[in-house]
Amino acid sequence: MMRMSIAGVAGFVLVFIESYIVMSLKKYEAIDFGGIAPFVSVWTMNFFLVFSILTHIKFWYEDREAQREEEAAQRDRFLN
Template sequence: MMRMAIAGVAGFVLVFIESYIVMVLKQYETIEFGGMAPFVSVWSMNFFLVFSILTHIKFWYEEREAQREEDAAERDRFIS
């Protein structure tokens, strides 16, 4: 649930960052998205991008914690 909330907010922020980059590169003063539907489609693409990145980070962190627990248990076995 937390990943979805973060991805929603970050996806929304990315829309404006991407728009700003396009405005600077093409020297535009404004950008017209062409309505609500194109804006929402860009937002949803950014949402899924951020959500997939956060999911990979979560899996990496869980795997890292499991490996640390295994290493600690192995060290304790050798010490005892």
């Protein structure tokens, strides 16, 4: 649930960052998304991008913790 919340907010922020980059590169003063549907489509793509990145970070962290626990258990067996 936390990943979804963060991904939703970060996806929304990314829409504006991407818009600012396009406006700067092309010297535009404004961007018209053409309605709410294209805006939501861009937001959705950004949501899934951030969500997948956060999911990979979560799996990496869980794997790292499991390795640390395993190494600690091996050290304890070796010392005893």
